Amino acid sequence: MAHVALWNVKGEKIGTIEVSDEVFNIEPNLDVMWRYIDMQLTNARAGTASTKTRGEVSGGGRKPWPQKHTGRARQGSIRAIHWRHGGVAHGPKPRKFLKRLNKKMKKLALKSALSVRFREGNLIVLSDIRFDKPQTKQMREVLKALGIADEKVLFVLPKKEDSYVNVKLSGRNIPGVKVIIADNPNNNEGNNIDGLNVYDIINASKVVLTEGTVRKIEEVLGK
Secondary structure (H helix, E strand, C coil): CEEEEEECCCCCEEEEEEECHHHHCCCCCHHHHHHHHHHHHHHCCCCCCCCCCCCCCCCCCCCCCCCCCCCCCCCCCCCCCCCCCCCCCCCCCCCCCCCCCCHHHHHHHHHHHHHHHHHHCCEEEECCCCCCCCCHHHHHHHHHHHCCCCCCEEEEECCCCHHHHHHHHHHCCCCCEEEEECCCCCCCCCCCCCCCCHHHHHHCCEEEEEHHHHHHHHHHHCC
């Protein structure tokens, strides 16, 4: 079992905790991580780009001039694709971008991303972090105490409770700080970490987990 230092919100080291080698200390699979990030960014695309074909632009109901005897090239409509204000040939239309990975690959990608941050020494574990109310100043004090005020930081909280939601709201106005809640209350399968994703882990230089988040991740990914 690997060990990670355990900190409190005042930046004091209060001990160490064991983390599962099966989850936090595997050999990272870079190919699967790339596939996960590609899937995540592709599925985030809106797919709302749209252009009008010659049948959708207004005007052009009649032939602009006779077929013959004008000395000009024959034309059927002023809304053909080569005319100004004409339609667009082969332009984008609304579509749904969708890629999928199976559960086994998703789990491997998450474990690989967490293992990368662990091996770099960029994984920080807090005993817990809860706020009574949203307060940006309080979050800045925590970042300063942990020595990561100038870093790009991802906080991962275990579940959706008021005290954790206050932490999330406290970090939203701080550049470079993102707070996510791992548990998705809309998932009816019990314990889950649907909020945790590879892109956010890799995009942050420091990943901060609570002890409760570590145990939840181990419970789900260690199955």
